[in-house]
Amino acid sequence: MRLDLLFFIGYDFDDELPWHSTISRTRQLFPESVFEEVFTKVLSMCIEKGMVSGHTQAIDSAPIKANASMDTLELKVPEEDLQAHLRKIRVFSSMDKETPHRKSKDDKSDRGQRIVTASKKELGAIQSRNKKWSRDQDQRPGSGNKGCKYTSNKTHYSPTDPDARISVKPGKARKLNYLSQLSVDTASHVITDIRAYHADGKDNQQLPDIVERLHKRLWQQGLFWENCVADTGYSSGENYAYLEQKGLRSFIPPHGTYKGGPDGFIYNREEDYSLYQSV
The missing domain is CATH 3.30.420 (Nucleotidyltransferase; domain 5)
Known part of the structure; x- marks a missing residue:
């Protein structure tokens, strides 16, 4: 071309x-x-x-x-809950309907990438941001994403590309980059x-x-x-x-x-x- x-x-x-x-x-x-x-x-x-x-x-x-989709993001869990979380999603793959589980068979992440490392203060800020994000998205004209979630590198990871990170530039959509x-x-x-x-x-x-x-x-x-x-x-x-x-x-x-x-x-x-x- x-x-x-x-x-x-x-x-x-x-x-x-x-x-x-x-x-x-x-x-x-x-x-x-x-x-x-x-x-x-x-x-x-x-x-x-x-x-x-x-x-x-x-x-x-x-x-x-x-080369990874935002739809495949997994929710990180506290270290003490990791094994219980893994057992749950292996047995009940669609148990958590609020956080869609990945469709890929191979999780390429290591243990450290699946564990929440954010402080309580950081998690509190993310929770407040999540409420504002959900409210703002629901108010968009023609929005069909009711109750959508705000994803953060502190709380989510990509199992297909664990080194990818959520980022955004002004005027651009949030993507894994x-x-x-x-x-x-x-x-x-x-x-x-x-x-x-x-x-x-x-x-x-x-x-x-x-x-x-x-x-x-x-x-x-x-x-x-x-x-x-x-x-x-x-x-x-x-x-x-x-x-x-x-x-x-x-x-x-x-x-x-x-x-x-x-x-x-x-x-x-x-x-x-x-x-x-x-x-």
């Missing part, structure tokens, strides 16, 4: 294309190390052609839809690093791991990284201090609620200290 891609890989209009399973199925047979080696090789080729400068890297994230963290060299927009994370994590929590991995990759390629560019989602005092410690200049805007420090401080650049002067 993409003529530019066909041209790039040397196919004409009437040439027979490889069968889709060459990509969609065969790739599942290779370990992660193979993909990492291929990625590093392609990046090296781009560097040899002068397409990567290294000094300025832009970082951003994007959700990746998991992963979160892709992508780094791009600003010279020619070449991707220099990419990795998937759990979708319930925040960008600013993942920045140190991204920087460590990317810094090592660029250093191995003989490139010097100077500037880190990212959006507000990566902003935090800890991250600013961390990037400064790594010798990187950060171009990350603070959150909209940030108002700056108190007035009256004078910075002495030569001796690196601030002096407060009352107004």
Whole structure:
């Protein structure tokens, strides 16, 4: 369907294309190390052609839809009730009508993913949110989902894809996703690093791991990284201090609620200290 891609890989209009399973199925047979080696090789080729400068890297994230349905979500249970819960759902598969049980035969989750780890305070907040969610959904024009449930990563898990997490972006539906963290060299927009994370994590929590991995990759390629560019989602005092410690200049805007420090401080650049002067 993409003529530019066909041209790039040397196919004409009437040439027979490889069968889709060459990509969609065969790739599942290779370990992660193979993909990492291929990625590093392609990046090296781009560097040899002068397409990567290294000094300025832009970082951003994007959700990746998991191959799992929200309808298959299972309810987590407290640790002391886990065995009783498992016995119940094995014998009475449709006993709990409020929480539909999965239709798949294999539960790929481990014990830790099936146990509630949320505190009483967090569970109380989820209960309040569930009431509001149900009320708001029932009031939608033409809504047929009476008494619908609010699902949370604290209380639910996917048995078919336990590493997937419920997440949502403004204006989008709640889905089971992963979160892709992508780094791009600003010279020619070449991707220099990419990795998937759990979708319930925040960008600013993942920045140190991204920087460590990317810094090592660029250093191995003989490139010097100077500037880190990212959006507000990566902003935090800890991250600013961390990037400064790594010798990187950060171009990350603070959150909209940030108002700056108190007035009256004078910075002495030569001796690196601030002096407060009352107004």
